[in-house]
Amino acid sequence: MENYRGLLTYTGGWLDRAGGRRADAKWLAELLNSPDTTLIPFWRDQCLVSGDPPVPVTLQAERADGAVFLGLDADGHGVFATDLSGMEADRAAELAGADRALDLRVIVGTLSPADAATAGYGRGLLHWHRNQRFCGSCGAVTDSVRGGHQRVCTNETCGRLHFPKIEPAVIMTVQTEREPKRILLARHRGSSADRYSALAGFVEVGESLEDAVRREVDEETGIQVGEVRYVASQAWPFPSGLMIGFRATASTEDITVDGEELLDARWFTRLELARYAVDNPLGRPDSIDRRLLRTWLAGGDDLEPDATGSTKT
Numbered sequence: 176m177e178n179y180r181g182l183l184t185y186t187g188g189w190l191d192r193a194g195g196r197r198a199d200a201k202w203l204a205e206l207l208n209s210p211d212t213t214l215i216p217f218w219r220d221q222c223l224v225s226g227d228p229p230v231p232v233t234l235q236a237e238r239a240d241g242a243v244f245l246g247l248d249a250d251g252h253g254v255f256a257t258d259l260s261g262m263e264a265d266r267a268a269e270l271a272g273a274d275r276a277l278d279l280r281v282i283v284g285t286l287s288p289a290d291a292a293t294a295g296y297g298r299g300l301l302h303w304h305r306n307q308r309f310c311g312s313c314g315a316v317t318d319s320v321r322g323g324h325q326r327v328c329t330n331e332t333c334g335r336l337h338f339p340k341i342e343p344a345v346i347m348t349v350q351t352e353r354e355p356k357r358i359l360l361a362r363h364r365g366s367s368a369d370r371y372s373a374l375a376g377f378v379e380v381g382e383s384l385e386d387a388v389r390r391e392v393d394e395e396t397g398i399q400v401g402e403v404r405y406v407a408s409q410a411w412p413f414p415s416g417l418m419i420g421f422r423a424t425a426s427t428e429d430i431t432v433d434g435e436e437l438l439d440a441r442w443f444t445r446l447e448l449a450r451y452a453v454d455n456p457l458g459r460p461d462s463i464d465r466r467l468l469r470t471w472l473a474g475g476d477d478l479e480p481d482a483t484g485s486t487k488t
């Protein structure tokens with residue numbers, strides 16, 4: 176029995192990515208045609224699913240045009256993802272033998288951690304392919320190479336290589352220096368009323384991750400941050416994020432909220448946060464947000480396992 180209690184959803188290294196073998200096109204072609212290979216279809220960022228609860232369907236290799244190589248499963252069998260976005264939803268579902276297309280975040284609560292991680296990986300990689308069809312340097316068409324982990328410009332005088340795009344974002348719990356420790360949470364525009372969550376934001380060009388934590392907290396709340404410590408990271412392929420979680424210590428306590436991006440921010444003691452959590456979800460069930468908040472609530476240093484021990488809500 177694998178121990179996945181400590182893992183964040185969409186992560187876990189369940190597949191051997193076999194990065195050293197991706198250049199071997201002959202090996203990849205043979206693997207793709209093997210009857211043991213699993214081919215996971217996607218339609219415009221959505222999983223093609225059947226059944227109740229809905230489970231992502233898999234295909235046979237003859238539908239494998241343009242498949243990308245995800246890796247080898249525990250039995251050494253190939254796992255690929257294929258994109259049916261070029262057709263209408265009904266046609267894609269019919270071809271895949273699926274009932275319908277659903278977003279991964281809608282079905283993740285009933286998937287195993289391994290299936291959730293694999294589905295996120297396939298979704299993210301195919302999303303990049305659809306958005307990197309042309310070279311950003313010269314505008315020529317690009318081709319998929321190395322099992323879909325690079326694209327290369329077809330213009331011979333350019334030939335630029337393109338790598339899957341990942342957009343890093345920092346997410347942080349910020350606590351007071353003074354006892355009793357309190358945590359800074361914010362209510363964002365667009366979230367439901369009274370829903371408080373951790374602060375987060377994209378890393379900008381020319382910043383370290385620690386710089387990004389300090390800038391985001393300052394921009395959103397006016398709070399100055401001293402110490403910043405890394406906690407954990409989470410693949411967030413919606414569409415191409417990487418969430419990098421930190422624990423930060425505030426050196427000031429007076430909050431100033433812009434009222435635009437953030438509607439409100441406030442300090443919570445552990446007791447106040449525990450009371451809040453009775454009636455309100457702490458972050459998305461599949462997110463590092465929830466785990467960071469639960470870890471702070473528990474007063475620990477290591478990331479708290481999800482209470483259910485799985486991705487289920």
Ligand SMILES: [Zn+2]
Nearest residue numbers: 310313328333
């Ligand atoms: Zn080019």
